[in-house]
Amino acid sequence: MNESLLRELTPAVIGVLVRRGADFASAEDAVQEALVKALATWPDDPPRDPKGWLVTAAWRKFLDHTRSEISRRDRELAVEVEPPAGPAATTDDTMRLYFLCAHPTLSPASAVALTLRAVGGLTTRQIATAYLIPEATMAQRISRAKRRIAGVPLNQPGDLATVLRVLYLVFNEGYGGDVDLAAEAIRLARQLAALTDEPEVEGLLALMLLHHARRASRTGPDGRLVPLAEQDRALWDTALIVEGVEVLQAALARDRLGEYQAQAAIAALHADAQDVSETDWVQIVEWYDELVRLTDSPVVRLNRAVAVGQADGPQAGLAALADLDPGLPRYVAVTAYLTEQSGSRQDAAKLYAEAARAATSVAERDHLTRQAARVRQRP
Incomplete structure (x- = not known):
């Protein structure tokens, strides 16, 4: 039973019902019922035309519901005649x-x-x-x-x-x-990219692919968060990285830069480095500059400060934080990291502990607490 095929056909079938006169809500409900029926019957009796089968089944469900609603008699009369069976419409x-x-x-x-x-x-x-x-x-x-x-x-x-x-x-x-929502988002982004001619769609798809490629290395066997610098890059999915870079290059070649393309370019530079020491931080800062120009986002400026700290030294990174609101999420954690890099370990330990208390997830809190303990224990 190919459930992915059913998911791919769902929006097209809803569209057919709406074009025939169904309202969106009723069409969507009818298609969901048709999907349930397909899951039950297709394994033993697969149809020759899956889309046509779904359209017919969903339309009948819609008619059944319409006929049962006395308050909608006028509409029932408008849709009483069922369209003849045959190949499904090609309009998507x-x-x-x-x-x-x-x-x-x-x-x-x-x-x-x-x-x-x-x-x-x-x-x-x-x-x-x-x-x-x-x-x-x-x-x-x-x-x-x-x-x-x-x-x-x-x-x-x-x-x-x-x-x-x-x-x-x-x-x-x-x-x-x-449900793997990350994989589902990638599937939908692929579908959207095939329907549009916008490089930002490709940029988002590339960003998803490049981030998803690192998924297996982001947590340890005990569920702990693993920072990018400590991740086992042998666990990265090279096929997804190659695909993500190819999609990104095609998008950038269109010369209509957007924020997702810029984010994907940063992710690609991380993925290109065999080791964290080989990361091209200067180029990453340049891409963050593009992102700031495109979005003027405080969160982007915060991430840029980390990159500046890597490219030009921790003091430069701390200086890049000067104009930002200390109340930003992760502001204290970034300050702790750059402070540690500058050699002020006692101050860094206090900041890590403060960041842990403000963390919004258990995994992040535990990670920052461990960072505070690690810095305190260093000779």
């Missing part, structure tokens, strides 16, 4: 569904959930498990999102930048339950 509304599911009126959490369900083809239970929340809570979130965009036509122009942010949010969730 996947791109429009990306835009709809990432509509600006939706919260980031709602946009992520709706994208995973309507475009990704995941079930509500899978999404809820991945985000460690009850299925009923996730169902309510998806229902509210569908109600909010109920009146938005499928052919309304969308915002690609919002779609990319949503996919990046999915990617950063990593792994949860039985």
Whole structure:
């Protein structure tokens, strides 16, 4: 049973139903029911035309629901005649569904959930498990999102930048339950890249591939965080790195630089170094300068300070922090690292401990606590 095929077909089938007159919410529900039926019947009786089968099954589910709603009799009459069976329509509304599911009126959490369900083809239970929340809570979130965009036509122009942010949010969730959200985000980014002619989509895909390539080295056997400088680079997935670099080069050749391309370029420079000592920090600082120009983000400036500290020395890195808000997440941790590099170990130990107390995750807190202990124990 090829579940990935079902997920790939999901947005196109929803698009067919919407074109036939179904509203988005009803179409999405009907397709989900058709997917459940496919999972039960396809292993023993695989169809010749998977998309056509799903369209027919979903359309019938939609008609069944429509006929059962007395309050919608007028609409029932409008869709009473079922289109003849045959090959599925070739029109693909996947791109429009990306835009709809990432509509600006939706919260980031709602946009992520709706994208995973309507475009990704995941079930509500899978999404809820991945985000460690009850299925009923996730169902309510998806229902509210569908109600909010109920009146938005499928052919309304969308915002690609919002779609990319949503996919990046999915990617950063990593792994949860039985769904690898990072891998799912990469799959959706590949799909989006095939539908568009925008280098920033390729930039995001390259960034995901390059980060995902280092996944196996980011935590130790005991679950501890492993900093980039200490990671076993033999564990890095070279095939993903090669693919990510090729995708990035194709994007950069278009000469329309965006923030995801710049981030991917930084990731590529890290991936290119056989050892941390071989990292081209000067080039990385130059790419961070481009990112600051593109985004003017305090978080980017914070990361740039680390790179400056590596390229020009820890004092230069600390000077780069001078204009930043000390309340920024990770500000104290970065200050601790650069302070340690400058040789002020006692001050660094205090800063690591302070950063640990402000950490937002158990893994990060434990890592910073160990860093504080390590610095204190050094002769």
